[in-house]
Amino acid sequence: MNTATKLSGFALGLAAVFGAAYGVGQVTGPGAPAAETRHDDTGHAGETPHGDGTGHGDTGGADLPGGLLVSERGHTLRPVAAPAGQFAFQITGPDGAPVTAYEVAHDKRMHLIVARRDLSGFRHVHPEMSSDGTWRVDSPLAGPGVWRVFADFTPGGGEPLTLGVDVTVPGALAERPLPAPATSTTVDGYTVTLAGTPQPGRTSELTLTVSRDGVPVTDLEPYLGAYGHLVALRQGDLAYLHVHPDGAPGDGRTKPGPEVTFLAEVPSAGAYRLYLDFQHGGVVRTAEFTIVAGAAGGTVTAVPAAPTPTSTSAPAPTGGADHGVPGHGHD
Ligand SMILES: [Cu+2]
Numbered sequence: 001m002n003t004a005t006k007l008s009g010f011a012l013g014l015a016a017v018f019g020a021a022y023g024v025g026q027v028t029g030p031g032a033p034a035a036e037t038r039h040d041d042t043g044h045a046g047e048t049p050h051g052d053g054t055g056h057g058d059t060g061g062a063d064l065p066g067g068l069l070v071s072e073r074g075h076t077l078r079p080v081a082a083p084a085g086q087f088a089f090q091i092t093g094p095d096g097a098p099v100t101a102y103e104v105a106h107d108k109r110m111h112l113i114v115a116r117r118d119l120s121g122f123r124h125v126h127p128e129m130s131s132d133g134t135w136r137v138d139s140p141l142a143g144p145g146v147w148r149v150f151a152d153f154t155p156g157g158g159e160p161l162t163l164g165v166d167v168t169v170p171g172a173l174a175e176r177p178l179p180a181p182a183t184s185t186t187v188d189g190y191t192v193t194l195a196g197t198p199q200p201g202r203t204s205e206l207t208l209t210v211s212r213d214g215v216p217v218t219d220l221e222p223y224l225g226a227y228g229h230l231v232a233l234r235q236g237d238l239a240y241l242h243v244h245p246d247g248a249p250g251d252g253r254t255k256p257g258p259e260v261t262f263l264a265e266v267p268s269a270g271a272y273r274l275y276l277d278f279q280h281g282g283v284v285r286t287a288e289f290t291i292v293a294g295a296a297g298g299t300v301t302a303v304p305a306a307p308t309p310t311s312t313s314a315p316a317p318t319g320g321a322d323h324g325v326p327g328h329g330h331d
Pocket of ligand 1: 106108110111112124125126224
């Protein structure tokens with residue numbers, strides 16, 4: 001509380017100074033520094049389109065990341081039968097019937113994100129809905145494995161939801177270890193660097209910088225209403241995190257690269273995989289990063305893959321020798 005009091009006092013001081021400096025007639029002066037301080041305080045003020053003041057309103061009060069539940073607030077994600085090569089699903093509403101009314105968010109009514117449980121194979125696609133509420137898309141499930149499928153949507157008149165369901169694609173599974181953390185990656189000739197280390201429990205700024213052949217890319221194209229779309233998945237349970245772009249094309253301050261800035265909320269320390277979709281030259285590409293939230297100064301050099309089951313669970317049953325011994329039976 002002392003800090004808050006000090007900050008408030010500081011903000012008032014600034015307002016007073018600015019008010020004095022701007023002098024007579026500059027009535028906009030006092031408002032700006034106060035808003036600025038509030039932004040620094042939470043890192044988030046005014047950025048959340050659905051803010052309820054906590055910055056965590058998207059899960060309906062439960063302070064959980066998205067995508068962990070197949071059913072939430074009366075809405076359920078149900079895969080349905082589809083022809084080979086297609087993936088189809090419905091969202092059923094509180095009345096049990098498929099939902100057909102959706103709000104547009106990030107340019108689309110439905111965002112379908114998939115990744116294998118080992119965090120490989122990420123795809124972000126946009127299905128088409130038929131009038132009965134069935135969504136269909138060319139299957140993004142590229143090969144054998146257990147896939148987590150996320151439906152990220154806003155039901156008509158409602159709040160945003162991200163539901164998740166596991167879908168198994170049969171076949172020989174080769175589990176891939178999570179790549180080690182790195183601050184630079186290359187995709188299709190583009191180099192993307194990452195600055196910022198998220199700290200659990202608060203909003204952190206992540207800045208991604210795109211270049212090609214050593215030249216900064218300054219003409220990124222809007223994709224889903226932003227110059228980049230970032231999804232973060234937590235290793236271990238594939239919690240799907242809210243990552244808000246800081247600024248939008250046409251807002252008068254956001255440039256089309258080379259830097260794209262996001263505000264990320266990570267709920268815990270540990271490893272996350274980041275997937276940045278960006279568009280340039282009419283093509284959407286995905287740059288992937290492993291980060292370790294809460295790690296100080298890049299001291300972590302490797303992230304263990306998901307542990308494989310080992311046989312350390314229980315000591316050999318000592319009672320075994322007694323069982324079946326003649327004369328030791330129960331009367
Ligand atoms: Cu999308």
